[in-house]
Amino acid sequence: FLSAAVTDKISALSRGADAVAHGRFQTRVSIGGRDELTRLAADFNSMAAQLEEAEARKRELEKLRRDLIAWVGHDLRTPLASVRAIVEALADGIVDDPETTARYLRTAKRDIGALAGLIDDLFDMAQMDAGGLRLERGYNAISDLISDTLESFGRSAVERGVTLSGLAAPGVDPVFCDARQISRVLANLVNNALRHTPEGGAVKLHAYPVRAGVVVEVTDTGEGIRPEDVPHIFEQFYRGEKSRSRATGGSGLGLAIVKAILEAHGVQIRVESTVGQGTRFAFVLPQRPDPYASHPLVRQRDEGRAARGEGRS
Template sequence: MVNSIPQNKYADALSRAPWRIFALGIVAALAVVAILMAALMRAPVQEITTLMYWLSISSLVSLVLGYILYRRGLARSPSLSLTLVLTYGWAGLLTLANVWLMSEQMFFSKDHDLILSGILLLFAAIIATTFGIFVAASVTDGLRQLARTAQQIAEGNLQARVSISGRDEVAMVGSTFNEMATQLQQAAQEREELEQMRKDLIAWTSHDLRTPLTSIRAMIEALHDGVVEDPNTVTRYYKTIRSDIIALNDIIDDLFELAQLDAGGLSMQMADHALGDLVSDTLEMFQALAKDHDVTLRGEVAPDLGLVRMCTPKIGRVIANLVSNALRYTPDGGTVTVTAVRQANELASEVIVTVQDSGPGFAPEDLARVFEQFYRGEQARSRADGSGAGLGLAIARGIVAAHDGRIWAENAPEGGAIVGFSLPY
């Protein structure tokens, strides 16, 4: 349970209207002087009035100059300690100036000099204290803002921020506090996204597992109950069951491999291998599937590619994932092209592999998230058919990162999607 911070309504009122401090101080000082002169010195009304006149002018001038000094200089001070020291110095100057000015203006008998001096000192002290209270209220207002904003954040309002101007320690704390609040807000958003991803994982994985399991169960029950007796149908059922079991196994393998990538425990046995051969093997593996969907598979490998240091099975998995994903979204009669080239510059040399399809491409809002685990775009490339668990690109990103490479996705100007990755050469 969050304890609320006690509020001081009087301090808040003064901080919202600092001129009230000046007004109250002047009125209190004049009232005290008038009462003491009438009670102790038994001064005539005319003398008291004259004194009040000059004291009013002196106090207003002193406080206006002090206010200007604070707003023009002390409020911009880089140190709270320096601000307070200068405030004390100004208060002392106020005391001396007011006493000297009043002593020059008033002409009382020597018997009353001591009392008059005491009254003037008391007046100057009240005025100086008033200015000190004003500065203290201005300084502590920032601290109260910090306390109120911290209370709002503790109650769940992560958008709350403090507005403190200046360069002193309080302003620095306010700036740091706002940065902390921003980080807390970002962390909360990330937690919400992770929670949503967890829910999506449960929903999508359940769907992807349930679909082949339901199919397998229905066909096994049909075979067990003797509903299907035609040899050709029985053979077809067995082939479908085998295909569904392979699909289930692929999903489980994807989940396991993704868990290894997240834990940093994926085994990478690096060796020099011909990347061109790996591209050819992958294209050969998907030729039958491409033919079934009337999709043309093409490969373009640069002749100077040479050997690349990599974990051959894992990079083969990356290329297979990208080709499989491209085939899934390429319409009948379309084309999927795999290219592998060498690119060198002054800083480094790398091998770039791209897979381009002639499908609808990525929705603009999906481009930044296509490599997230379990992310499925809601637009053109969504998995409405339920095929795959949304892990292929996430696994590809993890494997490429383990090779100190980079991976990206973009839409081709002529249409279709391009997914590519690079490896150090």
């Protein structure tokens, strides 16, 4: 009887191993008892579960790859087609009056900017994935970065019919950061807010001091983010509901870049959102270097910058 029971358990394990070998990772072996074979079956089931999870991740990555090809193809073709049509119209003399020519050139400039932005996003994300993000941190005036961002997006906000405002409270300067990279964070967050805020809405960029440093927040009165999308919005190429993402555009990389830059600074970003009411993104920048902070993405070129107090102010 004992020999038959052992044989049955070994046979069950053998059948399970054969099933897993053929790619059926959902296979589990059910063996009762408290002997070594029972523990082996438990280990087998754990292994099968890990393989099943890895296979699911592989399928998701493959789906992301296909989506990336489709999204990038669309996002490249659309402005390219527009620029091509404009160039052909100008070259063939179809358009010759100065006013129309100027309007066509403005459109071409906008579309070329969109192409450059997409390429920059792809390049930056590839660098970050490879651990190549370099930070040059120093003492910088966050109030200047906010002013620059508001100026950069002022025209876009007017064209969209959205009120864009900002405020740097007393005591926010300086912060210890890479000014260029934090400018990229602010730009991506404001751009994201403008894209998802309808005409008549408002986007605000504020900074105010707290004990831990300086809170920087971007709030909008836009469409909000569905609760099921919130955990995924910082993933590469994630755009949530497809109908919404197509209408608002974007490469699906902006928020992923934001997260990568802030994590390289040792900073976490928080998001609060209510569908139909708006969204708030917030993070805290330090006002002095943390000697214990480190991150594998950080490659500071000059560790003496902080000690010398160099940087934008």
